[in-house]
Amino acid sequence: MPLDFKPLSMMKLRSAPGEVLDRVAQKGEAFVVERNGEQMACLVPLSVFMPDIQPKRLARELEQLHAHDEGHSVSISDERELSIHFRKQGPDEDVMLTISLPHGYPNACPKVYAHPMPDHCPHRWQDGSLCIFGAMEVWNPGKHDALHVLGLARRWLTHFAAWKQTGQWGEG
Numbered sequence: 338m339p340l341d342f343k344p345l346s347m348m349k350l351r352s353a354p355g356e357v358l359d360r361v362a363q364k365g366e367a368f369v370v371e372r373n374g375e376q377m378a379c380l381v382p383l384s385v386f387m388p389d390i391q392p393k394r395l396a397r398e399l400e401q402l403h404a405h406d407e408g409h410s411v412s413i414s415d416e417r418e419l420s421i422h423f424r425k426q427g428p429d430e431d432v433m434l435t436i437s438l439p440h441g442y443p444n445a446c447p448k449v450y451a452h453p454m455p456d457h458c459p460h461r462w463q464d465g466s467l468c469i470f471g472a473m474e475v476w477n478p479g480k481h482d483a484l485h486v487l488g489l490a491r492r493w494l495t496h497f498a499a500w501k502q503t504g505q506w507g508e509g
């Protein structure tokens with residue numbers, strides 16, 4: 338999608354930030370923000386980075402995480418996939434969970450990674466993502482969201498902690 342960047346002064350942005358963001362989010366406009374005639378930053382629609390994730394769905398899921406006080410940060414990978422990061426997860430662990438929303442989300446199932454993890458840790462896929470979906474739990478794009486996936490990942494971390502102590506992976 339070609340973007341037609343329009344200049345936007347910092348003063349205009351400061352005077353009407355909501356209006357400018359609505360133009361970007363709802364109308365797909367793109368701006369180069371200028372201060373004292375110098376180009377400082379760009380404002381572009383989220384779809385530029387994640388062309389096949391519905392903006393309303395994404396906004397709803399991020400708002401839901403915020404409403405549940407789930408401290409998180411968001412980044413975009415080199416593959417232009419959205420990653421949602423959660424710190425300090427798991428019993429007695431300092432583990433970062435990352436939920437990766439792939440192209441085609443929500444019709445494509447998200448992946449979850451936990452760092453750090455030992456190489457020999459069970460119940461992970463070949464790419465290192467956690468095996469949280471399977472026979473007992475399947476991804477349903479109409480029912481499930483990032484908050485649901487976070488709950489499954491936390492359950493996985495509970496099983497991981499038990500495995501570290503007993504050598505046995507729990508069920509359920």
